[in-house]
Amino acid sequence: MPWIQRTIELAAQPRGFHLVTREVVAALPELAQIEIGLLHVFIQHTSASLTINENADPEVPADLEASFAAIAPENFPYRHTCEGPDDMPAHVKASLLGAGLMIPVQQGALALGTWQGVYLCEHRRRGGRRRLVLTLWGETAG
Amino acid sequence: MPWIQRTIELAAQPRGFHLVTREVVAALPELAQIEIGLLHVFIQHTSASLTINENADPEVPADLEASFAAIAPENFPYRHTCEGPDDMPAHVKASLLGAGLMIPVQQGALALGTWQGVYLCEHRRRGGRRRLVLTLWGETAG
């Protein structure tokens, strides 16, 4: 199968961790044809990031948000403050969490564990829409 | 060469950082045939993770465990506490470290630096066996 590459825009979200597994999968109908492969998800921003975490209890994303706010606090003596107090901690969180995820594809679906989901980590209060580049490739069953 | 994808289960480990390079390589005899390629290692859990770090001095994994326990402490005011005091910090550490690693393959072997090894990071006291999805692809010499 040829490589698939597609850019999608996620709806603007408030600061926090937001499950987007469904949006990512919905953008890739070709996933169903891949027997063995990989999906790369990349966010083209430096104040938001991506992670895989527990997809069931809504208290988990709330605790992730609180934990990362403690690890990269707003009240640190940053020099880069021209874009507001949530900008530089957003950059620190973006490097802690990362701009990309690679997910194995197996028999036409993402090979995530039962409790794993893909999160958009929005680190700004008003981050706006976020752009993802999805790259999918692998072997078809045929 | 066709893509290789294989699921392996790692033996249950106590909380801490455990070298598993040998287990990963042993599961992939096809590695020897790949001239240029990549290996993706993915853990299907959200309270354990994977990292690459120093493979020689056993004090390094002990210090990594202590450091990550300080960065994501158990005594933080988490809401998600129903699965025990080590569960939510485990999720934070899983996002800090990540669920996947990509390693270059060169002339039939992993192209790790001399001091690099693959670690299973077990964040629970009793995490049980952990499942890895290994995906290998590349060019053969022929």
Added chain:
Amino acid sequence: MPWIQRTIELAAQPRGFHLVTREVVAALPELAQIEIGLLHVFIQHTSASLTINENADPEVPADLEASFAAIAPENFPYRHTCEGPDDMPAHVKASLLGAGLMIPVQQGALALGTWQGVYLCEHRRRGGRRRLVLTLWGETAG
């Protein structure tokens, strides 16, 4: 197109975050021929790492350095101290940031966002030259 794999050495840098996007791209003239693909950048060391972050304001890398020095401080009670006070925090930072980056390739160029750049994160005072393994593959336009 065949896979491209190339090892490059980055010049020695002082401790801190250093933009290396230009060095990475310059080592891969074949990038221009790839219509859809991926570039993997891997550092073969455990006391330096790679990240993607804001490429414009020089205060951002200064703040990243200060932030990671606070998250993984030198004055933590490490056991592994034989290689100097900046060695064990370097290993912690290497695991927080990661040894590898995957970047989508689109129409002959890296599909980075406008403000994204590739950083070498040098965690030692005298880390010396650092070795990167670049692996590039994808589809040509033809």
